[in-house]
Amino acid sequence: MITRRTLLAGTGATLLAGCDSFTDNPALLSAEDAHRFLQRSITGRAALARQFRPEQRSPIFRVNGTANPDTPEYNALAANRFADWRLRVDGLVARPLSLSLAQIQSLPQRAQITRHDCVEGWSAIGKWQGPRLETVLQLAGIRDTARYIVLHCADRFGSTPYYESIDLIDAFHPQTLLAWAMNDATLSVGHGAPLRLRVERQLGYKQAKYIMRIEAVASLAAIGAGKGGYWEDSNGYEWYAGI
Ligand SMILES: Nc1nc2c(c(=O)[nH]1)N[C@H]1C(S)=C(S)[C@@H](COP(=O)(O)O)O[C@H]1N2
Numbered sequence: 001m002i003t004r005r006t007l008l009a010g011t012g013a014t015l016l017a018g019c020d021s022f023t024d025n026p027a028l029l030s031a032e033d034a035h036r037f038l039q040r041s042i043t044g045r046a047a048l049a050r051q052f053r054p055e056q057r058s059p060i061f062r063v064n065g066t067a068n069p070d071t072p073e074y075n076a077l078a079a080n081r082f083a084d085w086r087l088r089v090d091g092l093v094a095r096p097l098s099l100s101l102a103q104i105q106s107l108p109q110r111a112q113i114t115r116h117d118c119v120e121g122w123s124a125i126g127k128w129q130g131p132r133l134e135t136v137l138q139l140a141g142i143r144d145t146a147r148y149i150v151l152h153c154a155d156r157f158g159s160t161p162y163y164e165s166i167d168l169i170d171a172f173h174p175q176t177l178l179a180w181a182m183n184d185a186t187l188s189v190g191h192g193a194p195l196r197l198r199v200e201r202q203l204g205y206k207q208a209k210y211i212m213r214i215e216a217v218a219s220l221a222a223i224g225a226g227k228g229g230y231w232e233d234s235n236g237y238e239w240y241a242g243i
């Protein structure tokens with residue numbers, strides 16, 4: 001009878017060459033160890049970002065990237081205080097949605113005070129409020145073929161609208177919000193009105209402002225140049241910007 005132990009004993013020398021320990025090669029782990037290995041890897045990404053006290057908020061929170069989309073469509077929406085704006089939720093979902101700001105504000109809410117880190121070398125602490133992205137994705141009935149969530153934004157760089165994407169671990173993270181309020185006030189145009197993403201374990205450029213559409217996809221290949229985001233496609237930024 002070939003047990004796991006005899007199998008490993010027979011092949012161990014070659015299999016283990018170059019490995020400091022069993023855990024260097026997940027393929028050699030028992031089911032229980034493999035489960036623990038996966039659990040540990042996932043726990044890292046599921047961990048909460050640090051949250052701060054109200055008095056730790058930054059007196060000045062810089063506006064970065066687009067400060068105002070300033071397109072005719074956006075200006076018309078802003079002039080009416082976004083009463084006519086709708087968030088589209090589509091792609092790999094059972095029930096495509098078109099949500100008003102009032103509907104988004106009436107969903108269960110979460111608020112958190114977190115630190116934003118921009119790759120350009122500045123950070124700021126602010127309070128964000130909105131429904132969890134997961135709540136909206138469940139409402140739309142996200143399909144099990146979906147692997148990524150793409151955020152399509154109202155502002156353009158040249159002729160290209162800003163876009164970003166995250167995977168489902170980040171999309172379902174408890175601190176991943178569709179924020180419509182910042183520091184207890186309705187989001188300003190500078191900070192992404194009427195709706196922006198907060199994905200707190202990621203760098204600044206993943207925090208998409210001016211969200212118009214959320215698309216669930218199986219692959220990023222057909223989005224922009226295929227690297228998952230505006231800066232990823234145009235400037236070689238890393239798609240995974242976890243911190
Ligand atoms: N739509 C859109 N989202 C965006 C950007 C942008 O230019 N357009 N800039 C990103 C970058 S690089 C940063 S640091 C943050 C800045 O957010 P803030 O203006 O609220 O500080 O938004 C991110 N999200």
Ligand SMILES: [Mo]
Nearest residue numbers: 118119204205
């Ligand atoms: Mo940034």
